[in-house]
Amino acid sequence: MSNENVHLLFHPKSVAVIGASTTRLKGGYRILENLLTNGFPPEKIYPINPKGGNALGLSFFTSLTDITDPIDVAILFVPNKVIPGVLEQCIKTGIRGAIIQAAGFEEIGTRGFELRDQIREITDNFRKIRIVGPNCTGLTTIETNSSGFFSPFIKQYGYSRGKIGVISQSGMLNGGYLIYLCTKFPSVGFRYIASIGNKMDLTENDFLEYYLSDPTVGIVVCYLENFANARKFIDLCNYARTIGKSVYLLKGGISSLGMRAIKSHTGAIAENSNLIQGLINQSHISTASTFYEMFQYARTKSMVLKAKDFLPEEGKLALVTVSGGSGSVVADLVEKHSLKLPNLQESTYTQLANIYPEWMTPNRFALLDIWPAIEKAKGDSNDVHRKVIDIVLQDENVEGLMTTVFYVNEFPFDLDILYELHKKHRKPIFTWIFGDNNQIFPIIRQLRENNIPTFENLEEMVKNFKILCSSKSSKQKKHI
């Protein structure tokens, strides 16, 4: 039943903003501004403030009870103490969902627990109204490019709709960090962001279930400080895999120090580290150790999905490089992360040998330092790249490519080589890019727009390849 409630919360037709403010930059003002900026119909926004007032062309109501129109969802931007009373009013008015921003509940101890118990009673254990939060930054729905925003703290910095759904116990992921992600990876689109805070009522499982049921979501990113119901989470993650959806998890509070931290943040109760690890293993999901890593995974996966590449099953990749040193380092990283540089098929080797000089034959395995071949081709690096990559990608043992791109305007690397061969072979192509940093900036953008992920750190490149495989290979294990 929670799917229906979550759906209503993400797609309300009318919203009450309780604690609306007439003062610019204040939260209660910005929520109104966000709703308007992002195309929510003004006549369906009901600002409430006991003092009344006007802002952004909206007249404030002094009380919820003054409103006779039906309201789907209430956003509560009021202090914790008054929340129980406000919820009572919401229930009377027939509001079915409330987003509570205020902190000061489980994370502050006794007084917070009392407030929580009071709310449970008033809401008949959340049967009368569903709650997101408290201690959260609300929900965001992205309907089309640049519309549909529904988040309390930020307005429009530019974002695009995509397949990523976020569930987070850090409000930042629906605030400042979301701005960062949208401006850093403008081509990566989001669909929903749920800041769930202390998750007093609706939990990660409710949102995960909704995302899995919604065909517009393909990738789910979770930041969690504790598990509401571990068994359910495992089941949902395993179900996600069977329908080809990826879940990436960052778990805060996995160490004793981290557990002290989560207690003061979301009031989450410490969980045993071994249990957490066991749970993650049973979920067969990929975990990240930072926000950056988690969203990089989501970005990479979303690019590979957009390109409609064949997903690697066994983690067998080829490296084509102009730098032997990078080759050695990648080889170490490939082994560290349980991937493979497979042996090449005989026909592949024969074709490559023609391109290499006699004095330096290619490796028999998929690590190709092409510098000797470039010397043989009298420096025609682009021609060698085109030939070698084409030959390697048609090898059946090779499921994807990593390549080093050295870019300076003086020796321009021909990006079309990668675009053409990517389209031809439909295997993921990753690039590690270096050169003049000012010049590579637009190159990175171009590559990304063509669904070729770029990396500046070789280990990130290898780990991102790894996450493409994990779901498939786990699936295979299940069949055995």
Added chain:
Amino acid sequence: MSNENVHLLFHPKSVAVIGASTTRLKGGYRILENLLTNGFPPEKIYPINPKGGNALGLSFFTSLTDITDPIDVAILFVPNKVIPGVLEQCIKTGIRGAIIQAAGFEEIGTRGFELRDQIREITDNFRKIRIVGPNCTGLTTIETNSSGFFSPFIKQYGYSRGKIGVISQSGMLNGGYLIYLCTKFPSVGFRYIASIGNKMDLTENDFLEYYLSDPTVGIVVCYLENFANARKFIDLCNYARTIGKSVYLLKGGISSLGMRAIKSHTGAIAENSNLIQGLINQSHISTASTFYEMFQYARTKSMVLKAKDFLPEEGKLALVTVSGGSGSVVADLVEKHSLKLPNLQESTYTQLANIYPEWMTPNRFALLDIWPAIEKAKGDSNDVHRKVIDIVLQDENVEGLMTTVFYVNEFPFDLDILYELHKKHRKPIFTWIFGDNNQIFPIIRQLRENNIPTFENLEEMVKNFKILCSSKSSKQKKHI
């Protein structure tokens, strides 16, 4: 004795370029171009090509034997087969150092070994002439900003002189990747770069010894595929620590796959992984798993040295953050990397408690989510940052600060707070920055120019703090 030879190679007064070319973009032309562009006196450059010719205002000699002036160093840009003959000529002319670019030695097997043995004989086991390479991209000396470049493959993309000395078995670090580093971190300066290739004669130990003896080098970065003399390397690294110099190592070929890779790259012979690890432990140096990580360490350390910060000894840091979720993640990472968020002194706690609201008191340990304090200060985030950071940095238990910087023009974070408190307390300040990616670009630059390292990935931030401590704490262990 090798110090003298290495010094000559880094600071020659005259150079012969054997294999000089009149064709633009060819290596034998670019070496001349680099020397000239970077201020080497034209009259001290002796281009040699049997066909003669002219380029860049330089007349080519047809043979080394035509030159009567004394020549310090020869750069050999000729095929491997002719090297023995050329070296014989060099010895006759009294040249004391040769840089050999050509590949095709140990890494290609039998024929390469024969060439090596021939060279050993001709040079009387390198007594008659010292050799850098083969299979390398030569040496670079940076005398002042934008002069003194002496590398065969790149010219001037802009670089500045600093305290970093590089030793590398990957030519890229004296080529394309150096361009990347200099343009990505323009404020980070290099002093020397040595591409040592197969290190037939001069090895990492010769260059490391020279860097340790040279007061202009403070930080040494090594990419190695094997160890020429492990005992010597350990001794030098331990000596480095006693004189306050840092060594950062990236070792290629630590896995069985990596060992196959290095064999075809520099002909390095596989070393036992356990031995490598033992050696690294005995060296007490920090290791990296990618080029990016290694140079990030060097960058961070060079900024902390420039700022003349007190170096942390026990790894006790404080985190001041506007994001509780980041706090939880950092706490986990701090424990993972054996650092500490220490308990605060009583006086520190009392001062902080005044800034926090009654309903949400600060932690007793150095993890400070300042959001509640900002709410109490009616949103004056800058004021809260200034007060909290000042109080925390004066705590004797705290050796450095990590802080999250959220930056959008609408709510500008006052960077002066960090600059002032950094100067006042002289403890390292690291920042994790997020916000509008287009707006944070200049902010990152500003912070870096003020010796405050920035990070986009929380784990990188924590690991970079870790490397500041390792040298000191190892030193302490020694005293016990």
